[in-house]
Structure formats: C-alpha cells, structure tokens
Amino acid sequence: GAPLVRLFGGGLPEGTEDREALWAAMIRSFQEVADYAIDKGIFLGLHNHPPAVAPTGDDILRILHDTDRENFTFILDTGQWFGSPGSNLAGKFDPGLAFYRYMEQTAPYATCVRAKIYKIDSGQEEWLDYERIVPILKAVNYNGNVSIIFEDRNNRCNYAEAIGLAARYLRGLLAD
Numbered sequence: 001g002a003p004l005v006r007l008f009g010g011g012l013p014e015g016t017e018d019r020e021a022l023w024a025a026m027i028r029s030f031q032e033v034a035d036y037a038i039d040k041g042i043f044l045g046l047h048n049h050p051p052a053v054a055p056t057g058d059d060i061l062r063i064l065h066d067t068d069r070e071n072f073t074f075i076l077d078t079g080q081w082f083g084s085p086g087s088n089l090a091g092k093f094d095p096g097l098a099f100y101r102y103m104e105q106t107a108p109y110a111t112c113v114r115a116k117i118y119k120i121d122s123g124q125e126e127w128l129d130y131e132r133i134v135p136i137l138k139a140v141n142y143n144g145n146v147s148i149i150f151e152d153r154n155n156r157c158n159y160a161e162a163i164g165l166a167a168r169y170l171r172g173l174l175a176d
Contacts, residue, residue, distance in 0.1 A: 004043045004112070006075060007033070009055070009063050027066045034069035045075040045112060048102075056082045057105030064109055074109040078133055079116025079151070085127040086116050091153055100129070103136050113137065113146045117166040121155040124169055134173040146170065 009026055016022060034044050046063055048055050059082075064074060079086025081099035093099070115133075119126035137146075148166045155162055 001040065002042065004045050004073075004075075005037065006045050006047045008047055008049050009059075023066075027063070030063070030067045030072060031069060034067065034072045038069070038071045043071045043073050043111070044069075045073050047075040047080075047114075048077050048106070049080045050087060055102075057102030060102070060106045060109075073111040074106060075112045075114060076103065076106060076110035077114040077116060077149075078103065078128055078130075079114075079118065079149075086118060086151070089153075091118060091127050100132055100136070103133060104139075107136050107142060108140045110137075110140075110142060111144050113142065113144065114149045115146050115166070115170055117148055117150045117162065118153040119155060120150075120162050120165045120169065121157045123165050125166070127153065130170065130173055134170075134176075146174070 007030065009030065030044070030046075037044055046060065046067075048060055060074065064072065081087065081102045083094040084099040085091040085093040087093075115130070116128060117125050118128070124130075148163060148170065150159060150162050150166060152159070152162065157165065
C-alpha cells in the first residue's frame, strides 16, 4: 500500500459565507480520514497546493494544529503559496506577500519537499529563489526527500534536459 497519501487544503476564497463552518467541516474530514488511515499504517500529507485558493503559512499551521493527528503531516511545495509565482500561470508574484516567510513557518513540519521548477533553461530556477529556500530547509535540519516537480514555463530545453539542469542546480545548493 501507499505509506503516504497526499491531501489538499488551505485558504478559503474571499467572500466565502460561514468560513468557520466550512473550516470546521474540512478539519472533521481530515480527522476522520486520519483516524481510518492510522490503523493501516498510513500517513496523510497535507500539501499546500490550492484547492481553490493557495494557502498561507498561517493556513497550514492552523490546519495541522486543528487536525491534531500523529499521522497527519505536511508536504511542502515550494511553488504553491498564496502570492507565489507558481500560483498563477504567468509567474507573477506579489512582492508584498511573504511566501518565503510561509516556508519558514512551515518547514519544521515538512516530511517531504516538492521542489517546483518552472524556468530552468539558464541552469538556475528563475521563478523561485532556491538560494533562499535551501537555507530555510537547512535551518530546520530538514533531512527528508526532495522531489523535483517540473512545470514547464516556456523553457528552450526539453523535459529531460530540464530535469537534469534542475537536479544539478539543487544538488549544488544542497551540498553547500
């Protein structure tokens, strides 16, 4: 079986009526699934990928706290935060939103990291600042898997070349 099942949850759209009731229903659902999964030896990984609205660090911390199950963990996706370049197809981001701060908040809870790569044909990821992200992971002594997730945004290189470039780039940063 699967040792880890990925779940999505996060922010609620602005203007959502009865936000707290919707939040409570989400938490109850996560608890119910976690209670079922624990008897099977399965962990649930909350993934900060937008179901409707990309989450903030506070959203993730609140979900982890409110769910409060030992087999409920966190999958840190570097590119799917509210306000981050990966949360829209154009790679635009709001410099007023501290999505790197969201990573700092949640990195201590991460059991898996999904390193998003968007624009790499230069040999260095252009949309996300991994020279900033890797030290965040090192600061909390992260020692889990780092998977490369390539979401091509008009690279000149093909997929295989892009993955090779990303692997070399990230290995270099992680080795420092």
